[in-house]
Amino acid sequence: MTTQAVPAVQAPAEQEANRQSGMPTVMVGMLLFIASEVMFFGGLFATYFNARAHAAPGTWGPPEGAHHLDLGLAIALTVILVSSSITMQFGIWAIRRGNTGKLKLWTALTLILGVAFLLGQLYDYSQLGFGISDGVFGTVFYTLTGFHGAHVFGGAVGLTIILARTMRGQFSARNHTAVEAVSIYWHFVDVVWIGVFSTIYLLR
């Protein structure tokens, strides 16, 4: 073909314009990644419901002799994590108006709430009195809550990076896709917790 004859480099420039329209590329990638995470937790929830469906009537729950699940603590953790989603969203609204000071504040608060959630969960684990090898309830309980906790930890790492980058002044009203991407991931982790909490603690 003769298309090499014209040495203009207009094509990449046009393409750049094309990429700028619609949702940012990074957000598309993050939403797709979250879709795969939904399927991952779908698989874990399937193990929970499968075990529960196969349990003899009246036997579902922590093993004999162990403490009961601490509903009060779980509600407190839920309140902490849902609040952290709200503080995250205040941060997003702040940076959309270009207010980096407020973004710093709200991100730090979100991070503190996330770490508080993780510490609370570890405390809960230490008090329960049964382990992952104590019957199928222990296995699905620790796997579901543990993998959720691992995702909270991943989100907290993301928030730390966002906080560091905010302090270096890397975000503005026009340029803050990374903040949006981490926030949508944080909201996702929150929604998963609501699912985990309702399934394990409320669905009796």
Add this chain to the structure above:
Amino acid sequence: MATTTLGPATGVSRRSWVMDWLTTVDHKKIGVLYIVNSFLFFFAAGILALVIRSELAVPGMQFLDHDTFDQAFTMHGTIMLFLFIIPVLSGFANFIVPLQLGAPDMAFPRINALSFWLLPLGGLLIFSGYLFGGAAAEGWTSYVPLSNRSPGVGTDLWLIGLTLVGTASILGAVNFITTIFKMRAPGMTLFRMPIFVWTVLVTAVLILLATPVLTAGLIALFIDRNYGGSFFDPSVGGNPILWQHLFWFFGHPEVYIVILPAMGVVSEVLPAFSRKPLFGYKAFVFATIGIGLLSFSVWAHHMFTTGAIFLPYFAFMTALIGIPTGVKMFNWLGTLWRGKLTFSAAMLFALGFISMFLIGGINGVMVAIPPVDFHLHDTYFVVAHLHYVFFGGSVFAVFAATYYWFPKMFGRKLNEPLGKIHFWIHFIGFNLAFFPMHELGLLGMPRRIADYDPNAGWTLLNSLSTVGAFMIAVSIIPFLVNIIATFINGEPAGDNPWDGTTLEWATTSPPPPYNFDRLPPIHSERPLFYLAHGDDHNPDGSDLDAEQAGGAA
């Protein structure tokens, strides 16, 4: 946020040749790395296949013990599927999809490099079981209760390796979907995308939604084996059938993950060597989407004999998949019909794909019928079926893609006579190796056995199959000679050796790091055809017009 760039730096690099390949984020180099890595694993798993066939050639234990035999077929299946067929097609997609879209690179070049480098790591972890007292030996499906009780670390390494390979696939899928939705050239609407891009898009969606479920299953099995978990242990409330559900919820879409891009390759090769556009472009696209949707509703047809599933539903949904697949058969036959056919090596492999995949489809529908499956489950009939689909289907398409796109990748054409010798030995060897397995299955020979009764009447068919397997191995010799000879002294290909009509043929062979100096106008799924011959909308094939100024949808 600038985590992505338009393309790699085009300036003079001072890095050494080795460092350049180790650190590259260029989709073309990563694509080549994928393909080379996949072929190395293909040869390793192929040697295991020869070991298996040698052991089975005649009754009696020849040179393996039972445990070694179990490890051989487990590694053969795992490596062929997860480290050859899936990644080699990803490799071609990596190289070709951005070119066919008129894009300078993938959407996330560094994540692209990560997806690749997880593969050799995962593959070597899976293989490393041989160094630590024996590799995994439960078959590529790793059913419990065998796999949650087997001693040794081989299965643990298998689980970790597959988790890494699965993660690589998921990241790759995110990258492909984002690239296809965000990186298309101006004028490249969805229904102007080449068929190969469409099949890669649907494949990526399947990977994205099916692979995480396998990951969940692998992690559950790992917890059962190492931390005293009881997901699959019925003595403390677990359920062994759950593993089969988790595995096949991924495992059946996985079949389409390996066949859809292969269909895409064939749908690029057939038009080029028939001198016709693909017959029924939109029908093909909707058939591809249909197969993708249906693939999530059929997983339990692998579990008919468990007695734990609703047979009529899964049998019906499985039969439904025959409809969009049949549509594609007519797409291909319609493309060939009254075409001006050239029987190049790529075309021969594409025609081989159509005929062999047809057999794999027909014997697949047979085992989709529950009463038939109750008879044939876990026999060699199933082995014949899956090899006609994976090998007669996907692997034939991999070779078609190799002969078709090699000139674009390296600027030289592979030798055609050697390619045809490769094809014919390969084709005859393939049928000799796998057609007798149908009969063996009907005679009742179970899969995964290392030895059989000399009086069972299976000896002749097994011997024939072994001869066929070695013919396939011999056919690889002209292929490798061809590759080496072409690198030394191959015929220069030029930009467009096959008179192709999609965008990858518009740039040089091999393409520059940034892919295109300038793009031709895109008014259809065959932009180069209209560039050469004009069309109603754009009679003189001239430059960008108002339609393109609007940008891609």
